[in-house]
Every structure is written in C-alpha cells, then in structure tokens.
Amino acid sequence: MKNRLLFDFIKKYYGQVKYTLLFMLLILPVTSVISQLVPWYVSKIITLINLNEPSDEIWQKLIVMFIAIAVLPVISTLISLFVMFLLQKKIAYPLGLRIRRDLFAQALGQHRRFWSKYNAGTVFSKIDNTRRFIAAWGSLGDFLLFFYTSVWTLIIILFLLARINLSFALAYLCGTLILFAVFHKVSSSTFKVSAQQENFMNKIFGRTVNMVGNYFLLKIFASVGRESEKLDKDYTTVCKAMQKNAWLRNRNQLFLSISVVLFECLMIVYAVLLWTKGNIQVGNIVYILNAVMPLGGIVANLAGFWMLNRAHLYKVQNNLTMLAETPEIKDADNAKQLTVSSGKIEFKGLNFSYNDAGRVISDLTLTVNGGEKVGIVGVSGGGKTTLLHLLQRLLPTPEKSIYIDGQDITKVTQNSLHDAIAFIPQDTSLFHRTLSENISYGSFNATEEQIAEASRKAFVDEFAEELPEKYQTLVGDKGVKLSGGQRQRAGIARAVLKDCKILLLDEATSALDSRSEKYIQESLQNLIKGKTVIAVAHRLSTLENMDRIVVIDNGLIIEEGRPEQLLRQQGKYAKLWNLQA
Template sequence: MSLFSKVLKYVWPQLKKSQWIFYLVVFLYLARIFLDFIVLPVFFKQLIDLFSSENIANSQEIEKSAFRLFYIIISFHVSIFFIARFIKFTYYRLVAKTVKELRNFTFQKIEHHSYTFFSNIFSGSLVTKARRFVGGFENAFDVLMFSFLKFIAIVFGSLIILVYQMPLISIIFGIWVVLNIGIMFLLLRTKIKYDILEAEQDSKISGRLADVFGNILAVKFFSAEEKEKVSFSEYTREGEKRSLKASFLGGKMDMIQHLLIVIIEVVITYILIVLWLQGKVSVGTIVLVETYLVLIAGNLWDLSGSMVRFMRAFSDMKEMVDIFDQIPDILDVPNPEKLRISEGQVSFKNVNFEYVEGLDVFKNFNLDIKSGEKVGLVGHSGSGKSTITKMLLRFIDIKDGEILIDGQNIAKIKQDDLRSKISYVPQESILFHRSIKENIAYSKSNATDDEVIEAAKKAHAHEFISTLPNGYDTLVGERGVKLSGGERQRVAIARVMLKDAPILVLDEATSSLDSISESYIQDAFNELMKGKTTLVIAHRLSTVQKMDRIIVLDKGKIVEEGTHKELLEKNGFYADLWNHQTGGFLE
C-alpha cells in the first residue's frame, strides 16, 4: 500500500464526518477559479479586441459592447469576492472540525496501546509524532485545496478555451504540462525518501530532548552537561545532513522547472508573433493566450513548491500512521465477559511467560491467593515480583496458562473492567500536572469534595495539603515535581483509598515516606485491606512482616512460603534475605 493510501485510510473517515462541507468547499472553490481565472480573461480579450478596432471612436455599437463587458466584469468581481469570503469561512470551519476529529482519533489509537508499547518509546518523540501528524494534515489539505485543485481547474479550463481559440497552442500547452508534471514526480519519488529520513531524525531529536530534560537532575548530579551536549550535537548533525539532501533535491526541481517555463514562454510567444504578423490572431487573443500561459506557468511553479510541501506533510504523517498500523499487543476478546467479584480470589494456573522468546520468566507457575488474604511477594531484583502484578493487571499477556479472579479468566474480561476492580499503587507515584483534588479524584470521577478530603485524611495527606496556598487546587507540576516524594506518594495512596476496589496491589507503596508518615499510612492500609484480597511487593522485608502469607520468589519460582515467623524458623532463603538486607532494603 502506498504512503498516500495509508494516510488516506485514516484521514478520510475523519474528513468524511463533514463531507457535505467538504464537497461544498470544493464546488465553490472550483466555481471561483473558473470565474476568476478562466472566464474573466475571455471578457478582457473581447474588451481589448474592441479597443484595438480601427473604427472604435465612431461606433456606438462598440461603445455599448464595451460598457456591457465592463458591467459583466464588475459583477464577476463582486460575485468572486463574496464567494471567496464564504469559501474561507467554510474552509476554516471544515479544517477546525477535522483537526479536532484527528486529534481525538490519534489520542484514542495511542491510548489503546499496551504498557509495553509506552515502555519502548520516548514520550517526547510520541508527542512530536502526534503533533506532526495533525500539522501534516493541515499542510497537505491546504496544498490539496489551494494549489492542486487550483492548478487542475486552471489547466483544464484554459485548455478547453484554447481548443476553440487556438488548437495548436492547446496541444503544445498540454504536452508541456504533462512533461513538467512527469519530471516533478520522478524527482519527488527520490525526495520523499529524504523527507521521511529527516522526519524520523527530528523525532529522535525530540525524544532525546525529552529524555535529557526529563532526567536533568541526573545530568547535573553526574556533571554530564558537556557529555549530553556532544551527544545531542551528533543527533542535530545527522538532522542537518538529511535536511541538506532533501533541500538539494528541492533546488534541483526548481532549476529544471524554471528551464521548462522559459522554453514554453519562448515557443508560445514566437508562435503568437508569427500568427499576428500573418493576421491570423487578434491582440485580444494574444493577451488571452499569454494570460493563460502566465497563469499555468505561475501555478506550475507554485505546484513544484506545493508538491514538496505536500510530500513533506505526508512524511510528517507517516510515523504516526505506522503506529496506527500497529495492532496493540494486548487486545480484548470479542464480546468480553463482565467481571463479577464476589470473593476476590486470585489464581495463577500453569502460567508461562517470557519477555524474550526462549527465555522463560515463569514456567508452569502456580499461585492461589484466597479471598481477603494479604500476601507479600519478596525476592531479589529480577525474581519476577513486578511481572506478577503486570500479568494480573494485563499490562502484559501470558504465553500459556490462566489467571483467574473468582474463577473467571482475565483474558476474557475487558481490560477497563478488570482494572476498575483492582487498586494499584506503584513504587514511583504517578501524578498528572493537575490539581491535587483532580489527582485524588482520578480514580472516581464523580467523587465529592468531602470524599476527596476524607481519602486524603486517611492517607495523611490532608495535613500538608492544608498548608499549601491553594490547598486542594494546587497544581502539582509535571509528574508531581512540586511535591516531595513522600507527599506525592500520599496523594497516590489517597487516590487508591477513594477507589476502594476489592483487590489491592501495592508495589512497596510506603517506600517514599518517612518513618512517622509510614506508621500512619500502615494503619490506614490495615483498615483499607480489611475484606480485600491484597498483594504487596516488598523491597524491604519490614513491610510484609504482618502479611497472612509471604511468597518468596527466585528466578520465577516459588522457593518458600509462609508467615514471617515460619519463614525465619526455616532458616532458609527468606531468613538469608532478612539477615542480609541493607537499611531495611533487599540488596
């Protein structure tokens, strides 16, 4: 499938939502071009022929004809003025509506990709691609309407008139136009490859910027400013090379086209002079032909630049279209079941999973978590603790086996439905650049202010929120940078408390809190966990001492399980972890 077809596949359905406006704009614009550039020159030709008549001063009939043409020309200009204003207004409305639809469509397509997809792409690069996709449409549509459509209308309109006026000239015009366009397309096929390469490098540059500025603390801490400067310069140097190659081809196109325009002007002008000397054409006809020549040559010259813009726009859109073509790796089954939780029992049955083909993370993994049971997962880094939570939340799909909630296979449940029944607090809190109230209420869109405040109090966040100048309306900054680590985590915990889902997953949710706050939060968690199935990933073993059961993982296998006391008495893997933890954390 060609690039044009791929782009059109996604753009046309959004444009089609306003198709009546689209067709109206096209019809009116063609009418305006026909009146302004095709018909009006014919009336001017007739007027010039009248002025060049030998007996013009003595002919009342010629005088009447001249004023009649004058009034027609004036009426045409007035009509064209109002049509042009209406076209602009309608066109802007069409573009604004289509851009809105494209933005919504782009957001929806990207949002439905899996957690793995977002883990493997720079967020800055993704934002740039989305912005360029919409901008590419605006540029391409502008070129299509006001350059391509205009050129086609002028060429066909003028050729139709010239066929009746001067058949030979119309044939020469036609051959010249076809030759010119053919050469342009041949050159553009090469140029678009460099435009695509330039667009790809631009995305890499944006991604690199986002990566550096998003981790600016690490850059400064390691005094890596010069290192990052050199690295970024390499990216921009490659971007410069690709841009120069694309620009060189654009200049080559301009040179060839300029030469073709000079040739046609010389040929046509020579023919007209010869015919006039032979008395076969009038002055008005010469002016008409030259007018059409200037119009076609000028628009063809513009067409060259417009084709470059058009191809560049499609190059800008290509990267996002490639993402649209990707099928999300986590999909809902057709007609998914409704998740009904009566007890909250979670079971992993003969689960196989691998990140890389042939390298098993889990093989025939089995784990049953009873209704209301509080289970802690411990183990060295890479043992599979976080992978279990990702599988349960369907951020990743298993290779074989089943994950069941109250006997229902989560693979047959709609993802939104599944995750609405599970509360999750990651180790690194996730906050939006919105108000604290909006961040807490994110888990329950219809939450009242009282419910938000109550959740914040349970998470011991109300105390510090009340001291802020704008209280709950305080903006937290990008990723919550205006708050301390402990404050961010307490806001995230308040959000989970407000959600009050039957299954709770905590990825060391108190790790960012000071000891006093942690004791308060732990009390709140004990209340929150009552009657809920809870899975806690522990990076420091003190967190799981009071769990009903502790699961010890090593290389994707359960090597021990029991209570804290039972596992210490076994003096095995868990006891070794306990004895060798540093500062409360696993090494």
C-alpha cells in the same frame, strides 16, 4: 500495506466531511472560470475597438463587458473566502481534534513493548505531524485553492485557446505536459533529502523531550553540557540536510525558470506568427499572453504540490506504520465486565517470559481467597512485580491462567479489571495538577469531604495543610514539589478513596521514613480489612500481619506459610529475615 493504511486513514476522516468537501469541489471551479473570463473579455474589448467604429450597439457590448470585468473578481474573492471559512470551521479544526484524539488514544492504548521500543517524544511528534498534514487547513487548502483550481484553470485555458486556434491549443497542451514532466523529474531529487530531514527532526524532538523529563539526572551528573553537545551534533546533521535541500531547491528553481521562460517565448513567437498569417486577431494575442505568462506558476503549483505532498504522504505513511501497530494487549471479542464479589484470585499454571527470553514465571499456581492477605517476598528479579502486572494485564497475560472470582481476566474488559483493583506502586506517579485532583484520580466523582477523609487515613493532611494552597496546590511535574514519602502517601490516599475489593501493594512503604511508615502501617491495617490483598515487599517487617507469605525465586514458589512458620523452617524466608534483622 503502507499505502492501504494511508488510504484507509484518509478515507476514515475525510469520509466524515464528504458532503462539505463535495460542495467545495463543485463551487471552486467557478473561480477558475472567472479567472479566465476577465482576460477573455479584455481581449474581446480590444477586438471590438480594433475592428469596429463606435456605435450604440458596440457601446452596449463594451459596458456589459466592463461590468463583468469589475464584478466577476469580487464574486471569485467571495467564493474563495467562503471556501476558506468552511475549510477551517467544518474541516480543519474539528478534523484535527479528532485525529489528535484518536491517535493519542491509540498510542496510550499501547503497552510495555511499544513504549520500550519508541521514545515518547518521538511518538507525540509523529502524532502532531500526522494531524497537521491530514487535517491542517494549509495542506487541504493548498489542494483546493492551488492544485484543484490550477487543474480547472488549465482545462478552461485549453478550451478558450481551442476556440481561438486549435493548433495553438495543442502546442500549449504539449508544452504544459513537457514542463510538468520536467518539474516532476527535477523536484524528485529533493524528496529523499526531505524525508531524511523529517526523520532527524523527530529524533531530535524525542531526545529533547527525554532530556527535559530527566533534567534531574542531567544536573546531578553534571551532564548538561555533554547532552547539549550531543544535541548540537544532531542539529548540525539536520542543518546540513536542510542546506542540501535548500541548494537542490534553488538549483531546480533556476533550471525550471529558464525552461518556463523559453517555453513562454516560443509560444508568444508562435502566436505572433499566427497573427501575421491572419489566423488569429490582435485581441486574441492579449488573451494568449494572459494564458502563456502565468503558465510557469500553474505548472509549479501542480508539480510542486504533487512533490510536496508526495513527501508528506511518505512521512505520514511511516508515522502511521508506527502509530497503527496492533496493541499488544486488546480486549477479547465480546469481553464482559468484571464482576467482583469476594475478590478471590487464582493463578493456575502461569508461565511468562519477556521477549522469548528465559521464563520469569514458571508454572506458578497460587490461590488467594477473598479477604485473604498474602505477602510476596524474594530476591530482586524473582518475578514478584511481574506477577502483579500480569494480574492487572499490564503485560500480555496468557489465557486461562489468572482468574478473579472464577472469571478469566483475559475475557473481561481491561477497564473493568483496572476499576476493580487498587494498586499502590513502589514509585507513585502524580500529574502536574492539584493535590486534590491527584488523590481523587480514579474516583472522579469524589466529594471534598471524601478526599479529606482519605487523606486523613493516609496522613496526607499532615503536610497538605502546610502547602501554600493546601489541597489546591499544584504538585509539579511527576509530583516534584513533594518529597518521596509525601508522594507515596498521596498514592495511598488515592487507593483508600478508590475503595476496591482487591488491593495490590508493590513496595508501598519503601519511600517512607520510619515515622511515616509507622503511621502508614496503621492506616493500611484499617484499609485492608475485608479486602483481598497481595503485597510485595523487601522489608519483611511490613508483612508481619499478612495471613500468609509466599516466597518466589526465579518465578517459582519455593516456600509458603505464616511468617512465624517460615521462620521455624529456616529456609529462604528465614535467611532473608536474618539479613534484615
């Protein structure tokens, strides 16, 4: 499964640049040929000088070979530089951007269960690591410029050695295969340690991001030192893994170096024996030395690249297994665009539970007519916010359970559903962007005049004019430069600007002081005119102007009616009201 996932992933992206890759694969062997032609010509020059007296014919041959020795390396360098240029311009940079974009979209397309299972920092660390391995020019460059060219260099060396002496070529091939097997066996010992090291680093990155994102908690609980100690322990674990990895590599390198030196000595001795018997010429020994001496490097390139990328592939497989998880909530096949006319909402026998636990909502049936304002109240954990999230498909909504203007929301696209609903949550989230950009988020084509009008209706203008850059002021990460009430007003202005038929409020005034709440209540009365509204609130006073109140307890509707009607019934609503009175 993992192997198939990795194969499909690589095929998808490298398939987009297959012709560029094919051109590189065809042109790079030329550099391997050139790398061996130069020492081959040197050996021929020595043979000519050794066996012949000077003559015009000999000089002509020498001059041609001298020119070849001077020009061929330049051609090889130009080809290598051109391949590197193509690699970066046509493959690495654009492919890296595509992979990052697609994996980022895949991660953001996940829903609650995914993000409750994985740390955000770890997820994005894995995205970047996957992008770097698959697309970064270093990885592909290593393959093309070292592994692939080393294979061709080895083939050409064997071909030229066979022309000199077949038995020597066979001995060279056998020795190469033995060395490769030794490299592979010895290098395998570092594979598991490298994988552990990568996993530790991902966890540390995730923990670090989580700490930075919650720096306020670290401050108020005086836990900076404590968290740093935990991080130090993680770093110590990674350091030990790195030290072990380094020790294994150094030990392996020593063993391999001794093996290569022994092989080179044996091959040189064998070449000299062949020369003493007259089977090869003295010039051939020059080429044999050129073929034997760099063999350790060639085999190291082949085995080293294989082992390194085997480790990388293992990491990418694990990363993709997580990143490629099927989203919990997907658009149905042939999903249609949601069309909203009156904004009528129907819940029909809705049931829902988290992770197969007890039901949070049980057989809930409720109709909210177009333009009607309904308040949802109840004790904490009763399923109120869950109901709003199901209506927006932020949770896996059961089929045929929620309808908007007669359309099953599981049969329409999620984007069209979200575009049709304005939502003001309990805790308004802001980007580290300007106040103006945050207010217009979701209404991306809004003019400055429209933003200013929405801000005025939500009383944002009262504090915006006092900011250093007014509406162009950066609000900080999550809106940290604004107070809770100011962030909430910005969120309300965002909903005003979006101007949807359906408006959902989840404790929309909970973060406001009494003065701000009074203003917001007035602006909300103008905002909700002609809209279908479902408002969740603990402050019952904020729901006085609702057409109807629905009391939910343990996922069941236990009371329903006008506020004054429910007070007369002296039921659950009346008890909640008396507690707040």
